[in-house]
Amino acid sequence: MADFREELRARLAAIERDGRYRRRRMLEGPQGVDVVVGGRPRVNFSGNDYLGLANHPEVVAALRRGAEDYGAGAGAAHLVSGHGRAHHALEEELAGFTGRERVLLFSTGYMANLGAITALAGRGDTVFEDRLNHASLLDGALLSGARLKRYPHADAAALRTALGAGDASTRLIVSDGLFSMDGDVAPVAELATVARDLDAVLMIDDAHGLGVLGGRGGGVLELAGLGQDAVPVLVGTLGKAFGTFGAFVAGCAELIEYLIQRARTYLYTTALPPAVAEAGRAALRLARAESWRREHLRRLIQRFRAGAGQLGLVLMPSASPIQPVVLGDNASVVRAGTALFEAGFLVGAIRPPTVPVGTARLRITLSAAHREEHVDGLLAALADLAAQPGFRAGAAP
Structure with a gap:
């Protein structure tokens, strides 16, 4: 058993060194746009509740x-x-x-x-x-x-x-x-x-x-x-x-x-x-x-893409609620995800093997439960992130 545990520790350490270690964040209330994570309120841009029905x-x-x-x-x-x-x-x-x-x-x-x-x-x-x-x-x-x-x-x-x-x-x-x-x-x-x-x-x-x-x-x-x-x-x-x-x-x-x-x-x-x-x-x-949910969602997607374009962020060609910002390497996307969390937003930092090597990304997802001010707040946080030395949103693969 001791050898088994040591082998697992070695494997986990290798995952950590490669920048692929995943840690769970614990939500303390219902799924939605406004969530509480570790006692801290955050705006959620990481889920798949696209129509905002999970807590309806x-x-x-x-x-x-x-x-x-x-x-x-x-x-x-x-x-x-x-x-x-x-x-x-x-x-x-x-x-x-x-x-x-x-x-x-x-x-x-x-x-x-x-x-x-x-x-x-x-x-x-x-x-x-x-x-x-x-x-x-x-x-x-x-x-x-x-x-x-x-x-x-x-x-x-x-x-x-x-x-x-x-x-x-x-x-x-x-x-x-x-x-x-x-x-x-x-x-x-x-x-x-x-x-x-x-x-x-x-x-x-x-x-x-x-x-x-x-x-x-x-x-x-x-x-x-x-x-x-x-x-x-x-x-x-x-x-x-x-x-x-x-x-x-x-x-x-x-x-x-x-x-x-x-x-x-x-x-x-x-x-x-x-x-x-x-x-x-x-x-x-x-x-x-309630078709208005899809219509509102489409408007939010257009608003986000227009704002991201003004910031010079390169987005993938998506007209869906899934709006990835490719950063490339694992360490960069982890830092970016942490910075956005500290700024008040929950955004997924996606790394291999979920995506191909070299295409680590922020997976930003929009919901019909979001409001325009939520999108504008995220864009402002992304603007602050983009202004940091060394930040670069690479071209879509």
């Missing part, structure tokens, strides 16, 4: 009522005795929202991606993935036993070439919809064309786009005008724009029935608490009805 009174009330009606937990897996009325209602409402025949709930987005990919691909098959895909998508391909081929970021032409050279029986194309660290949108229409032309199945994980992008919040597929036939497998989450917890796969009835039979991360885990499903239903209703 109607969502909280639905969670409370759900607990009173159904108890604290589901008690079993969906296929044992854990599938309840609240789960079923949420699945049906999500199917209506996404314009798909059916939806299957999973406990997390990670489990939805692992479950879908490992059920749809296996030995002898090939999974083609964008090089900047989320870790859960890459892990799903690796766990499936299929051959994993990664194509250059958002490069549909390179994907077409790679697909044309393959001979696997099942070929699955997998991409994020809205990329969580860069804030850009996948070329989903081009990916769908490649999939159609070369007889492949396209799966899009739009965890960060659903609820946010498009006039009705339909995400990247709404922007591209694509439906179930063009993109047979759609993954979404309730833990981002909808402010609650859980995830889902949406598609045709046959896909959902197949995943019920074969997706191990669905079969072998306890169902989402029904009370959480009720909270998700309330959040979905608000997201659909």
